[in-house]
Amino acid sequence: MSKTNLHLLPGELAQVRRILRAFVPEQRVFIFGSRATGNQLKPHSDLDVLIQVEIPLPLRQKRQLTEAFDESSLPFKVDVLESTELDSSFLQAVTQEALPI
Numbered sequence: 001m002s003k004t005n006l007h008l009l010p011g012e013l014a015q016v017r018r019i020l021r022a023f024v025p026e027q028r029v030f031i032f033g034s035r036a037t038g039n040q041l042k043p044h045s046d047l048d049v050l051i052q053v054e055i056p057l058p059l060r061q062k063r064q065l066t067e068a069f070d071e072s073s074l075p076f077k078v079d080v081l082e083s084t085e086l087d088s089s090f091l092q093a094v095t096q097e098a099l100p101i
Contacts, residue, residue, distance in 0.1 A: 006099055007035045008047070015072055016047065017101065023065040028052040030098035037097050046077040050098055056084050 033048035069078035
């Protein structure tokens with residue numbers, strides 16, 4: 001199977017997109033870290049997800065999103081961050097390597 005430019009198999013990417021559409025359909029979402037850059041990527045490297053928001057997501061919504069990823073058949077952990085959780089210097093560093101999903 002071939003990988004996408006996000007260093008995910010097509011089925012993995014489809015599953016990630018389905019979960020994101022179910023819980024954050026209106027937000028812009030990005031992938032960052034090793035699955036975006038390919039640097040130090042290992043088969044079970046986690047998937048770092050950044051959700052661009054103006055105000056934090058409701059706690060219940062974020063918990064449901066996180067649980068959906070935890071209960072999925074994805075062979076790696078998914079870490080979900082919101083742009084409002086990051087300090088400006090880290091957010092700037094993340095957005096330089098981030099890829100839209």
